[in-house]
Amino acid sequence: MSMPKVAIIISGFAVLLLAVAIIVLQPTGPQTRPLLSFSAPFVFGHFNIPADNPLTAEGVKLGRRLFYDPLLSANNRVSCATCHLQQLAFTDGKAHSVGVSGIPLPFNSMSLANTLWGPQHFFWNGRAQSLEEQALMPIQDPNEMAQDMNELIDKLRADEVYVRLFGAAYGEISAKNIGRAIASFERTLISANSKYDQFLRGELKLNTQEERGRKLFMAHPDAKASLRGGNCIDCHSQFLTSGFNTQFDGFTNNGLEAEETLEPGLEALTGLAADRGKFKVPSLRNIALTAPYMHDGRFSSLEQVLDHYNGGIKLSSTLSPLIFEANNQQNDSTLSLNLNKEEKQALIAFLHTLTDNTFINDKRFSDPFSKQVQHNE
Structure with a gap:
């Protein structure tokens, strides 16, 4: 073989190797960026983000758009935001939310603030075991959004914007990736700049009434030791004010119903009679904005909530023992906190310090379809 032919063959192999190298080195999936603007208060404690759904700028951007x-929905009229309004700390102000069917749902709409922490079983009865699972359930529920998942995927694939956004975030449009995106957006909904947070950071002091309410909130009453308390901290963990995250410690029966009228609650998930009547302990963050209260929205005001704990408790076999133990009056066998009027007013004043105006006005969490938002962005 002559030298020129050898050179040509070698050159040909070099070109082939270069082409293979380019193909191998080319990105094979979405090229995502870390969510640089994300931060979480250290006082809230440890949290986990699924390894298969890291927080990325592309995933959160897509999730925000899907959320709104x-x-x-099947009728193209109901979004996640229909029942989770930012100005109400992502609740809807209704005792029972209403979806496409027009039939009131069994439960009150829960706030989506600080879902990174607290019991990682979602909805009042804990039926979803991840935010990704939680995100998909209302979409397919016949009374909420009533959307067939395959039909939704077809809708999204027909939309050039979604084709591009899904491609950038996850590579393809699928049910799993819809759940991933919405969950990613929901994980960024962190409320941590209320008056109480500023107090914790040493930036301001609470007034006399608010401070008295804070101390009552944190104290378990001990009448023998003359220690008065509101017993709130026993269920609403200190900084987050939500339920504890160990197994099902974040679910409790707080005496709303007597034995014969107990609803299933957590029992629907675990199948255990001992869990009947237990519901998820909600966060008290922005509680002044999220009325009505309890899983069925039965209380329209914070005053009514305190009246419940101050004499409205109903006895049942699964009633939390923490309620049995909570009484500010010695030698009193009633299921009552026995708080006086001033103490109730102080507790409510403290609860109002949990309102986070930064959170409810944060543009990062707002409706991306709003003309004003589009103009500013």
């Missing part, structure tokens, strides 16, 4: 898009 009524395209996700």
